[in-house]
Amino acid sequence: QVELVESGGALVKPGGSLRLSCVASGFTFSHYYMAWIRQAPGKGPEFVSCIFHSGGTVYYADSVRGRFTISRDNTKNSLYLQMNSLRADDTAIYYCVRAVDGGDSWGQGTPVTVST
Amino acid sequence: DIQMTQSPSSLSASVGDRVTITCRASQDISTWLVWYQQKAEKAPKSLIYAASTLQSGVTSRFSGSGSGTDFTLTISSLQPEDVATYYCQQYRNFPYTFGQGTKVEIK
Numbered sequence: 001q002v003e004l005v006e007s008g009g010a011l012v013k014p015g016g017s018l019r020l021s022c023v024a025s026g027f028t029f030s031h032y033y034m035a036w037i038r039q040a041p042g043k044g045p046e047f048v049s050c051i052f053h054s055g056g057t058v059y060y061a062d063s064v065r066g067r068f069t070i071s072r073d074n075t076k077n078s079l080y081l082q083m084n085s086l087r088a089d090d091t092a093i094y095y096c097v098r099a100v101d102g103g104d105s106w107g108q109g110t111p112v113t114v115s116t
Numbered sequence: 117d118i119q120m121t122q123s124p125s126s127l128s129a130s131v132g133d134r135v136t137i138t139c140r141a142s143q144d145i146s147t148w149l150v151w152y153q154q155k156a157e158k159a160p161k162s163l164i165y166a167a168s169t170l171q172s173g174v175t176s177r178f179s180g181s182g183s184g185t186d187f188t189l190t191i192s193s194l195q196p197e198d199v200a201t202y203y204c205q206q207y208r209n210f211p212y213t214f215g216q217g218t219k220v221e222i223k
Contacts (some may be wrong), residue, residue: 035212044203045152045160047212059210101165102150102207109159 002026002105004096009110016086020110022079022096030054030074035099036081038092039109046092049081050099064090086114118142118206122215128223135191137218139204144184148208151180151189154217155200163202164189196222 008020020036035050049070050059058070069082079096093109119142129135139149147167152160162171164180167187177198179190191198199222204215 037212044214044217045205046214047210050210050212061211095159099207101169102148102162102205102212103152103160104162104165104171106159106161 004105004107006096006107006110009112011113012086013116014087014114017084020081020094022107024077029077033099034079035097036094037097038094040092088114090114117211118209118213120204120206120213120215122204122218126219128221129194130223131194133194135194137189137202139187139215141185141206145206145208147183148206149187150205152203153200
């Protein structure tokens with residue numbers, strides 16, 4: 001079955017950087033576009049970024065554009081999110097999502113906390 | 117960005133009750149809408165996509181309807197395991213956007 005496993009979340013100081021990873025299994029990764037969606041404590045989900053099959057087309061939320069970079073390695077069935085210039089309001093659980101029909105499969109999430 | 121507005125923000129109903137949640141889009145999204153269920157400390161789970169298509173393995177107690185700007189999620193007979201927060205999300209345009217959620221509790 002479809003499995004998405006995120007890693008890389010951590011406590012980081014404002015202005016710092018993190019790289020999140022997501023390893024996919026149970027489906028042909030290169031056939032699907034993938035997304036990162038985050039959820040701040042006590043809030044609803046928020047779209048962060050999406051990348052199409054070959055990686056040639058990407059989209060970002062306005063709140064992260066210029067600071068975050070999404071990428072993928074189809075040879076490793078892996079999705080990445082490089083996060084720079086982190087701010088307190090980036091604190092959230094970050095989910096890797098197979099973006100079929102809006103989001104048919106989600107990982108368990110990896111927590112990112114931005115704090116001094 | 118397309119704004120998604122859900123109502124009510126919370127509700128309390130008895131076991132066996134019929135429950136309806138509404139979601140309104142700020143512009144026409146056709147049927148590019150998904151409904152999620154999120155239980156405490158868990159990732160959201162897709163229940164319905166394309167506004168009315170039940171995700172594989174999801175109980176038929178759940179149903180969705182609507183198109184354009186107005187949508188509904190119905191639970192035909194509320195069960196204790198349905199306690200959760202429900203979100204709508206449009207995937208007509210990027211950025212995908214979510215409703216603010218409806219918390220469902222048992223009375």
